[in-house]
Amino acid sequence: YGERWTSLWLDLARFADTRGYEADRARNIWKYRDWLINSFNADKPYNDFLIEQLAGDLMPDPDDAKYIATAFHRNTMTNDEGGSDNEEFRTAAVMDRVNTTWTAMMGTTFNCVQCHSHPYDPFKSDEYYKFLAFFNNSRDEDTQSEYPVLRQYDTADSLKFTQLIAWLRNNVSDAAAKKYQVFLKTWQPTINSLQCDKFVNGALISSWYAGLRNKGTCRLKDVVLENKTQLMFRYKSNYDGGKWFIYLDSLNGQLVKTIPLANTKGEWKIVITAFPKVKGKHNLYFKYYNPAIKTANETGVQFEWFQFDQDFPGKGKAGYQIAFKDFNDLMHAQVDATPIMFENNKEQFRATHVFERGNWTVKGKAVQADVPDIMNPLPPNVPRNRLGMALWLTDKKNPLVARTMVNRLWEQLFGFGLAETLEDLGSQGIPPTHKELLDHLSWKFMNEYNWSIKRLLKEIVSSATYRQDSKVNEELIKKDPFNKFYARGSRVRLSAEQLRDQGLEVSKLLSKKMYGKSVMPFQPAGIWRSPYNGDVWTMSENEDQFRRALYTYLKRTAPYPSMMTFDGGAREVCIPRRIRTNTPLQALTSLNDSTSHVIARNLAFRMQKTGGKEASKQIQKGYEIMMYKPISPVRQKALVDLYNTALNKFKKDKKAMNEIIGLKSIEKGSNPETAAMVIVAGAMLNMDEWLNKN
Template identity: 55%
Template sequence: MRWLLTPRILLVSLFILLMAFLFLYITRKDKIDFSAQVKPIINNKCITCHGGVKAKGGFSLLFREEALAKTASGKFAIIPGDAENSELVKRINYKDPEERMPYKHDPLSKEEISILTDWIKQGAKWGEHWAYVPVKNVPVPAPTKFFGLIKSTSSWAVNEVDHFIEQKLSEQHLNPALMADKSTLLRRVSLDITGLPAPPHLAAKYLADSSTRAYGELVDSLLASPQYGEKWTAMWMDLARYADTKGYERDDSRNIWKYRDWLIKAFNEDKPYNQFLTEQIAGDLLPDATDADYIATAFHRNTMTNDEGGTDNEEFRTSAVMDRVNTTWQATMGTTFGCVQCHSHPYDPFKHEEYYKFLAFFNNTRDEDTEADYPLLRSYSDSVEKEVLNIKNWFRQNVSPQKAAEVYTFLKTWQPAHNSLICDSFTNSELVDTKWLAFRNHAICRLKNIDLQNKQQLIFRYQAFKPGGVWKIHLDKPDGEVIATVPLTLARNGWAIAQTKIITGNETGVHDLYFTYSNDQLKKPGDNGAMFDWFYFTEDLPGNDRDGYASVKNKFWELLRFDTDVSTTPVMMDNPAEMHRASYIFDRGNWLVKGDEVQPGVPQSLNPFPSNMAKNRLGLAKWLTSKNNPLTARTMVNRIWEQLYGTGLVETLEDMGTQGSPPTHLELLDWLSYQFMRVDNWSTKKLVRKIV
């Protein structure tokens, strides 16, 4: 009897299983998926009039709280759970073209109307787009057969990536391509990893090795090759908008090659990607920042500089800051954030004011569209660098670590100085080519809002064209109290760095300073007598009661004026507190029309800003490289995949948003991203090895 029951049990089991599958299918079919079904309709048919750019009728579908609010008519367009009384459902069903939505466009299809109606009936839940959900660990699929009911062994899968691909092939009823022969595989992997054919000795070794270890050893050798760093640096230089010239009309040259070399070294040393980004975004703000940390920040000095005469330096400084915002989002988070500078994003959850909160992180850097590209890191020979460090150590030991850092930074960068291009109120003076302050006879100009608190010394860089010139600094008005009188002598090599005492008596705090210049040797009205580059107000070098002070002071001035065998690199530096810039929302992206003031911040739709970090670029870098940031790891993994296979797992590399292409294999993208961050400690080489 037992054998007779077996077919019955099998039939009943199969029937129950079939009913379960049918129930799951029907349930899943009836439940509306916002991201997959509703959002595409909104983006394609509604958001143009009811989104970030426009909100006609007082109705916006960009954010859930806006969509559920009352419209201008006082009615609710969407009432969760009540489709019948929702104005949106009524409007998409109207026959009258003057009432029907979308207005003056083709009506929605029956299927689209059904989706929106059912979605509202089900509560109008606002699902999150896949790219804005934090990366989670995804189980590696096990190979199966018989409709996925029985586990099996794969005949070709070697690692976890293969299992994900095998599952997708199985779903599409496809077979894998035939295994490439060793010569073909050698060529492919060599070009993918180093951009070059494998060296003859490495190729011969691999082709002669028939062991299962041969391919892995080949990959390891290629990853260890110096050409690995060069190949992947080329990819990153494109993202960093690297160029050897500044752009715009003059397109003058720019010495920024040290940043290129930094990239090659970083890739070859497999610098963890979170550290790689942190140093480029905020290397100058790291504790005891090294020259290499400063050079890394040249990532955001690849912005264009306009050296053309007659341009507005503040306009192009602002343009550079916006470029840094847009590049940070596009290069590291695969997001089209640029349009948010004019209005809230029409498709993704980013508000207009959030753009300017993010911009505030970059708005207080020292660069000001100067022809010299200040701030510049000055790199000396090893012997001179040693002398600079000796001065730093003397101040650390005899004064304070803070003063040591200040002196060291000034010797290395000539910052934080006031650039002469910020002067105004000119009489017989002008900004030559909009870059340098030039004085004719009986000249006057103003330098606004200078903090003189504890400032007894002015260090300045100038060039005198005629002897006999006298430069005076007046307090608050052109004929105000004279706080410095400086005879300007001719320098042997043109530009010179000098200093003068500032005599302010009891005058401290913030003042407008008026510069006057006279030189009776200037016979023609249009002759320039002197030109200025920058002004640095500071205290006298402290420590004059300590041993070795005189020697250190002399060496300080010698090194400050040192101009032999000095190479420079544009770098990022923040303004000191007295030079702080306020940040504002720009109306429709126009830098001349400022709205409310904003403080640094990040979009609410992503991971929160770290509570233990200052609201500066270093804090921003920590936010960007947080394991809870849903975009950073996915974007880099997608870029690596695209470099190796020609197309990313998300085809639109620069747009992970709702208008970008959906991932062809989200589970694989997330598994690789999770491994990249949490298992392999952001190792790019391990990521490449996993994929190939």
């Protein structure tokens, strides 16, 4: 159940295993998919389900699960191309979060408003940017490491982490324990080195890291130094003897710190050093000097991030040295990291401006976070951040959230929503065919079912409307060709995932293994050809080849071919609904794709094993296994005729027989009867009643 409905939500969340754009490098975000599966299986109330995804990090004392939930809005694409403007693509990600929130959760084309007021629905252009302000203060900045991330420790480090937080709580304060708990798990707040500018004899390396050559300089703007006595930074260098000089406000200003930089042999290292007391906010100017560098164009040091803070607390208390060592060890620990949302602190707050005509480089008036005037107002006493916005969104006074989800679930079950345009419930969308029913189910979803998706689904599928058979006559086709008035059961082509999964299940190949990293089943060679990306498709082994389709690795610039053929998407943006198509490519895939052939082969083996010695009985049994009903005489005759034709061919062509069975030479089990049954099984897997829900 959880996997089936997670498959739907991954389209809305634009979930993928890569970052998109040119290089399209890998992204480690599979734990978000696990969170979805668990949430659907546990029937997490839909309002909580949305709040945690939008603002789990802002909830009181969030656990790992709430942080991982916020990966919903870290599925945005990031641009790894060298020379790209990080602020441009950070802004693009923020706008994508706004658009996805309205499309996925409220079925509204709010993205129309980013350039001008909505031509049809009552939204004004500046309201778009007021809403964008809710998202504009997240910490992500298009970095290579995709900060901020949730760092999850293995067993030994997890024990060390627990002991350190307990020591801080017992010897310093609850506030200190909470601060370091968050910092060790997220490395936030820090200042990413991509904020450096004014480079001389240096540059941003691949748009991510501040790199300085010998005697190179750069600037870090607007650093709050009030009450800061410690500098922590992450860097790497391949040279001995380097020195880093930090000046206040200009290269001719006060030299506040000189830091020796050891050779890290190309590995990232975190250093903690004392920093002199300085009042106020300043621009810091950096200079690097290293006489060991002999070539003018050689980068001597790269910085990733900086943190200006107070000293590690508890000095003088029993166990301080052990605690401080544990802190250092945990900072350097190898961890599993998942991109999450995390809010800026007051020192890093971003002002939000209207973009003139939607152009992010032309800033207009400043705006504060707010919701459109036409909608219900923000609830009283909620913060004006993502958490306040999430509480507004799921307030029962908001008419759109429940209607959008009810309409979406209806579409999954009947093939069309009550309002067909799932992505647009506004004035230009197709009006609901049964508005009162949509109102009724939406009210019950919120009030009577307390946002329970399982109860809503049970209500719909146990109704007389859903339980009709789908037989049709000429009169019904003439009156209602698309069954919008539900005089018969719906007939719906299965999704790409469902077609693969039920084929694997009926052939007894399907792995029931749940959770974990994405897998790579068979894929033809030559599909992955992204520039600057050396990743290759490495086929998974054993049962991982046959896991449910939702676990298949999805690369945005080269999605899994058979999924795309059956209307899956690249998930570069939110996909509110899949438009079902019927094309010759689908038949070519289901008849000739290697996975389809493996399924047909194993189904044939099952038919022979369970159907007795006669081919006609084997075909009868196979049909009953697949369709849960007896085969009709007409179908049986057609399939028996196909079997006999194939049998005669394979008796004369041993090479073709072996190819069909998957053997390079004649071996035990290789016989024309089995090869012919594989052909029949393949045909049965392409029958209309197998491909469609009737």
